[in-house]
Amino acid sequence: MSDMKPKGTWVQTERKAHEAWAVLIGTKPKAAQLMHLLVANMDKSGAVVVSQKVLAEMMGVTTMTIKRAVKVLKDENWLDVSRVGSERGGVNAYLVNRRVAWADKRENQRFAAFDARIILSAAEQDQETLEGGKPPLRQLPQLGETQLPTGDGIDPPSQPSLEGLEPDLPAIVRDPDGNEWEVNQETGEMQRRIGG
Template sequence: MEKLPTSNKRPGNWVQTERAAHEAWASLIAKNANAARVMHLLVSQLGEHNAVVISQKNLAKLVGVTDRTVRNSLKLLKAENWIEVRQIGQNGTVNAYVVNDRIAWLGKRDGIRYSLFSATVIASSDEQPDADQLDQQPPLRKLPSLFHGEHQLPSGDGMPPPSEPTLPGMEPDLPATSRRDDREVNG
């Protein structure tokens, strides 16, 4: 069984469950231990909206069982409403698994159900079509970032500033001299 890489980007270290869910989980362990193991792995990787995207192949590798065992476990978990499955791609071997928020959830309980959701995506290098080139690719182009108090991205020399202090027709409506100066000149 392989170990998942740890990520510091996941919010918090806690997943919440209800007591009734623990009792149901105990029954699931007795009924199908592998399905319970798959469920535990999915819950351990929950994203902000209770979903994990992973291939069945990687799930099997992480749980330490065959692909067929994972498919049967997922079928049982779906049939008994532990998870919902949202297919990613055409062949159905990579899916988003949305954990029933009555079983386990991360963060606030209200507003978990969305048609669009964020998810933890788990993809191994051996699933990538260019796996043999992964360490040989040129680095991605870095984008400039904003620094303390800047309001726009730097983009080169730019244009020189306009020579006019104001735009035509937009001159300030202020006197050029103070009243005292006007009296001295006129007086």
Template sequence: MMVLVAQMGRHNAIVVSQSNLARLARCSVRTLQRALDALRENLWIEVRQIGPNGTSCAYIVNDRIAWSGARDGIRYSLFSAAVLVSADEQQDQKELGSTAMEPLEKIPAMFQGERQLPTGPGLDPPTQPPLVGLEPDLPTRRGLLEHSK
């Protein structure tokens, strides 16, 4: 419990793999699983599985998750959590922190009261075929050129 609380910060929840949590607790994964089961059974934590295999979970301390209504038959939950990952669990662990990694794109932010002004060439205006019987009766470019001669 102390390892969970120490890692979660102000969020009352943390998303972490069991192997990473066991490493932080300095115990085996099996010992960690027994400890998590005891904490869950005694209502100290609530555990929500992330993904199908359940090796990464959201561990919620002293808080109940607010489930939203069904959407397409699935109930969703939204909560804030600290996410703890280990470099040795990553597929690109050798490249992590190196200068060879390209930086992520930055999402532009707007401040309150600012408005976005369109720039650049933009997209062509949307077009659609006219409704039958309501075709516009406008002269064509060819017709204008013939009349001007």
């Protein structure tokens, strides 16, 4: 469980929140435990998206215990809960009350928009993805990568190249008669290669 926590982060809490948390530990210990778990895993905006099944796995309890604990925390204004997806297949976004705990500058708390840290268990993911059975995602070249010509390629454009974006690799094509053709750098059209 410790490897799921954000690395190099911190949270702050109000003294009054600690006093209330101490009371919560005595009266509703599972709700207090869940609150600690959510605060430990929230992002800097105080949000975490996770299913109740995963929370139950993390705490070693049943999902009914999680549901009861969430109800307590919501009713007593420890956190706000928003559903992401349908009632049956969705997850909850938990937003910790900023007067209880926060992980960002105090002045940034006035903004309502937030990103969330999302936690998934292996059971919630596609097994083919986990086992590496799917082909890798398509990747585009990054700025600075070198172009490597391979294969026959595609026909050159029928219009002149944009200024500054001229082809950097000459394409030489041989027709059935043995003549060599190349792209005219100014017009972008094919021309017979001279000296070839």
